Amino acid sequence: MSVRRALPDDDVSGLGLTDALGELVRADEEGVTVRTRRGDVVIAAQDLRAARAVPPPPPRRAPRGRPVD
Numbered sequence: 001m002s003v004r005r006a007l008p009d010d011d012v013s014g015l016g017l018t019d020a021l022g023e024l025v026r027a028d029e030e031g032v033t034v035r036t037r038r039g040d041v042v043i044a045a046q047d048l049r050a051a052r053a054v055p056p057p058p059p060r061r062a063p064r065g066r067p068v069d
């Protein structure tokens with residue numbers, strides 16, 4: 001899940017929006033919780049701007065190395 005949300009007015013980046021990418025663990029009339037790599041992100045309903053389902057990341061490839069004899 002990718003969720004776009006508004007940042008607080010006092011955010012120093014000046015961008016106004018940010019995204020949370022991860023697994024949706026809660027969605028109700030109060031907002032959503034997205035489990036990201038850095039932990040759970042709770043987003044209030046009034047801060048939600050957009051959301052969309054995204055596929056899970058592909059499995060990691062085996063490391064490249066010398067062939068085994």
